[in-house]
Each structure stands twice: as structure tokens, then as C-alpha cells.
Amino acid sequence: MDAILLQVLNGLDKGGAYALIALGLTIIFGTLGVVNFAHGALFMLGAFCAVAVKSVLSLEKVTLDPTKTTAWGTPMEIRVPYIEAWFGDFGATVLDFSVPISIIIAIPVMLLIGVAMERGLIRFFYKRPHAEQILVTFGLAIVLQEIVKSQFGANPIPQPAPDLAKGMIDFGIMVGFDAGNIVYPAWRLIYFLFSIVIITAVFAFLQFTTFGMVVRAGMADRETVGLLGIDIDKRFTIVFGMAAVVAGLAGVMYTPILSPDYHMGMDFLVLSFVVVVVGGMGSLGGAVAAGFMLGILQSFASMNEVKTIIPGIDQIIIYLIAVIILLVRPRGLMGRKGVMEH
């Protein structure tokens, strides 16, 4: 039982990342009708916002120690981050909290990137076939990851969680198990809660604000909204920016779980597309439900007991479920009639 609960927790934090990326993807598809293969790159760019913030906070004061030399004969460098040299313990704490601090920086940066991407490239492909949208956004993703690689290298760059969130939480005690049976990394639980907060915020924004109401109306019938004199394009640009922010924040908070490298976006992209298709193209609720469902199923499929019965199931489970769902419900779990059907 404890092994099953551990895998449920596992699936929830993994599913949180899938759901956040898929949410942005499906918003963009639902509003703009664009199949955005660069969305994984936005997740990666968010993660590299955290890397960049940490790099800036870690800028070092370099002094040479003439009494010691390196193995190649140059004087040894003594490196102290400026922030620690100037602010002492407070500086060290700021450095320790670089990942949460990155959220504040990532929101405007990702919004700007999203708006620039939409205005500079995507909008020219609104009326083009989906195949062309896929080609151009996939090309953009490759360009973005190569830029990141040229700046940050190909190796993963560690981004530790703050010391406060590094330990384990005894989740078992909370649900009536013996102490020590179900312990889970604190940061992963924080990530799960964070994803719930973001998902709720996005739903609330679309459900309870006038802006959200117009966007939802535009998703349902873009032409009629235009006829009412509402500039839906402008709103959709902001929606694209918002989707970029959601993907970016998912990336920032994921960095202590997965050391970021330039390729991490591609790793999540295909899975997120499966999540969107399983959830139903353009369905926000579907994307979230499918994200968590597939995350949990993937975790269960990796259990030794399951792999012994069906070897290799962990590598195909998501695609297998996608096939089954699409056979039973061709529009996905919560797909709407008319979306992606013309």
C-alpha cells in the first residue's frame, strides 16, 4: 500500500508539470488555433530564467592569491559572490532562495517572450495549415534551444532547492500510516501544490474576469466576438503571453527536480501533446485531468511488479492510453465538438 501511495505522489508531481505545460498548449490552441511546438521551449526558457537569476546572484568578486598557484601555474583565484561579500548572511540566504526569487523575474520575462513570439512570428501563421504551424514552431524551438546551448553549454546545470525545502516530509503520518513509511521530498510536494495554485489561478482568471469571459467567448466563436466590435486579436496576444508565463513558471519551479539543460523542453513537449490530445483539444479541464492521470499511470507502469508482467510497459504506457482513449472517445476525455474537426 505504501508503495502505491508513493507512486501516486510521484505521479502527482510529474502530472503537475504535464498539466501546466498542457494547459498553456491547449489555451493557445483553443484561442488562436495554433499548434505550438515551441511550447516545450518556453518551459525550458523558464528553467533558464532560474539559471540566469542564479548566475547573476552568484557573480563573484575574484581576487588572486599570490601564495598559491593552480596546477597549470597561474595564481589561484579566490572567488566570493558579491552578494555575500556585501550583505553577509542575508546575501547567502538570497542566494539560497534563488529558485523562488526567479519566479518574480520569470513572470515579466516570459510574458515579454510570449508576446514577442506571437507578434513577431506566430500571428503570420494563424490562417496557414496546421502542418506549416508545426514546422515553423518546431524550427523556432530548435533555434531557441541552440541559443540557450551556446550561452549555457550542453551539460545540466544544478539548481538546488532552498535548504528549508531540501528535506523529506513524512506524508504517511498525515494519512494514518506508521512513521517513516511514506516519506517524500518536500520540494516535490511544493511543486505539486504550486501547480494546483497556478491551475486554479488560470481557471479563476478565465472564469471570473471580463477579460477571461471575452477570451472564452472568443474560443467558442471568434467571428461573433469580432462582430461585436471587440479586438479579440489583442486579447489573444495577451493569452499567448499568459500561456508562456504558465509554461515558464512550471520550468522555474521544476529546476530543483531536474537540473536544466537545453534539451529539457523537447523531453516534455511530446508528452504534453499527448496530454492535450487525451484531454481533448482546446479543453482546459481535459488537459489538467489528463496531465495528472497520465503522470500517475506512468508512475504505476514503472513499478517492478508491473514491469515483470509486461516488460517495457513504462516506456509505452502513455501512448497506449492515448490510443485507447482516442478509440473510445475520439475527441479525447473532455473534447468539444467542432474543435480540430474542420
Added chain:
Amino acid sequence: MSKKQMSRRGLLKSSAAVGVTLATPTIFTSSAWAAGYTNEPKGKTVTLGFNVPQTGAYADEGADELRAYKLAVDHINGEGDGGMLSTFTSKALKGNGINGKKAVFVTGDTQTKSDAARASAKRMIEKDGAIMITGGSSSGVAIATQGLCQDAGVIFMAGLTHSNDTTGKDKRANGFRHFFNTEMSGAALGPVLKNAFGSQRTAYHLTADYTWGWSQEGSIKKYSEKIGWKTAAAVRTPLGAGDFSQYITPVLNSGADVLVLNHYGRDMVNSLTQAVQFGLRDKQVNGKDFAIVVPLYSRLMAQGAGENVKGIFGSTNWHWSLQDAGSKAFVKSFGKKYGFPPSQAAHTTYCQALLYADACQRAGTFRPSGVGAALEGFKFDGLGNGPTEYRASDHQCFKDVLVVKGKENPSSKFDVLEVVEVTPRAQVEYPATMLGGNLGPYNDGA
């Protein structure tokens, strides 16, 4: 009006002739094959082909290999401080190139993909006239490129490849490996692990699901079971899984008290980081401290895992902190030129370039069979690994193996590993027949 008609037989004959022509690999028809042996150098230069990952997940390792190759070419041509040429026991190279010809080089990008590596090697042989191909950062790539070089009639000096198969079941006469293999890692780690953790242990393996991972898992299981350890489970994980948490959680309550991560590169960084995140390094099982082992360490990758490597055992082919004259000369030369110490990938590729050049010089030819004969059974020292021999029967270098541990208090970002034992060559040596395979005859390409 006359009308030409083709008979059915004629059509079949013509189609067969066209088919045979098109199916003949261009490597057999190109000018590369026109001389006495493939790409026999006629002018004042000799071209070496450096096939390294310049893009993809191992691009940083590939960049370090390329730096080392450039340094080796400088030293072969008599430029720079000479590096390990001054400590190398063979004094055949005089700093005036190879066999009186200036060494020049061309580069290819393996992308860490077998097909891309073969394509770039083929291009360097056919178009650029490379006499030898060297480099790479993966066993799959090394085996694929080695096969191509054998067919093309050029020597292949493998880069970073750790699978037993490279000089085991997939060995070829034209291929030579300086880097160690999983068998040697297992043989070196076994006694160290026994000393550190005792003989009453239960290990849980997470293994990258491809040739190198299987090879590594087999070797570590063999030597850990030899010291009395049990194996709780050996679970295969997809290459590039990213998040390994679903494979790590079953370890928590499995009864195992050792986790062996048969992963390399990004997979190693991620699985180790996540294992530490799940508290495995600080866990107690069966009244013992839980241990994590990473059988193949790379300093570049260890940097990626950051503080998570602290106290974790593994093995490596070479480390820049070694204090022998050869290592010091290489670190000095490399560090002066690039501002940081070389990785083990840089070291093995630098050695391979020097060893090839030296063998050509001693053989007085670039003919692959002549160069191979000069390398076979060649005993040398001064290249950072102590007394070394290129064994004739499998073209594998035999030398001491380093067991390392993640450093508790690193003094810089390069200072992440410490050498805990130098395992003598005799302890890691095995009979050539053990790993199977057949070298076959040399191919000079004529």
C-alpha cells in the same frame, strides 16, 4: 519509323547492372581507394579526422576532446610546450610532424548518434582524405564508427567508450581503445566497495537501457556478488528519462541498502540528483548507512550533479589531480592554453592522438596494418596512467584504474572528485577470450 524494343531479359539485365552500380558504397569507388592504402598521404601533410560530439547532449565533452586534439596536433608539430611528449617513454616523435609530414586535421560532428557519426567519418575519409579517425563519447557511436573504419581501411582510435563490447564482441583489427571498460571498473570497484561498506549488502541497480548500461550492470553485479553482496533488483530505465523518481521510489522500501546507478551523462546527473533528493544518501536500512555508487564518473558530469556527488564512489580513467610527471605536464599544458583542467575525455583523446602518431613514426608508414603492428603489444609510460600496454589480442590498453569519490569540501568547481585508490593493472586484467569477438585481419583499403 523504327521502334526500339527492349526484351524482358534485357530490361532485367540493365536493371540489375544499374542496381549493382547504385548499391556499391561510394567509399569503395572514391579516390580514397585509389592508392596503395586508403588515403596514403602524398604531399607534405597528413590529415587526421577528429569525430567528436559537437552538438547534442555530450557537446561539452566533445568540445573538451577537440581542445585536447588541437593541443596534441600542436605538440606533434613541435608547437607549444610539448605537453606529455616530454614524459612519454617513446621518443620516436621529434616535434616535426608524423613521418616528416605536418599533421593537420578535419573535424566531424557525431551528434552522439551512430548514423551521424558514421556519416561524418565517411565524409572525412572520402572527401577530406583522413588517414585515421578518432574521438567520440559513446559506445554505440564507437562501435559503429569502428566498423566503418574497418571497412574503409583506416585506423580508428576510439575516444570515450566504456562498454566491454568495443574491444570485446565487436572488436575489429583496425580499432584501438585507450579508455578502460566496464569489466575493469567492476574489478577495481569491488574490493574498494567491500572495504567501505562490508560484504553484507543488497544492491539495487538502475540501468540505462542500451549496450553500455547492460555491460556496466553485468560487470558490477559480477564483482559485487563476488564480494558477497546480493542483488535485490536490476531495473532498466529508458535513455534520457529525465525524471527517474518513479524508478527511485521502489528502492525506498525494497530492502536494498545500496543503489547502483548504471547511468552516464544527463541520466547520471538526473538520477543521482533525484536519488539524493529522495533522501537515499542519508537513509539507514538494515542498520547500515544507505550507499549510492556511480560506477563511471566523469568530472564534467559530476559538476552537473553539484553537491550531490559528495561521498559517492565511482571509477574513472584519469583525473587531473594525479601527481605523476605525465599528468602534471598535460594539466599544465592544457590549463595554460584553455584556463581550466582537462577532463578524462580530453586525456584519453590526447593520448590516442599521440599514440597513433608515435606508432606511425615507429612503423615508418601510415599503412593501417603497419601502424597496427606497431601498436600491438606496445608498452609505454609517461602518459598519466603509469605503465601501460596496448594488448595485441584485443587492442585494449591495460593500465591502472582510478577509484574516485565525490569530494566533501571542493576547493573549486573543477575539484569535485578525489582519488581514493589507484587499482593496479594486474587486478583489472582479464583474458582476451573472456569478452568474445574476433579482431579479424587488418584492412589497408587496397
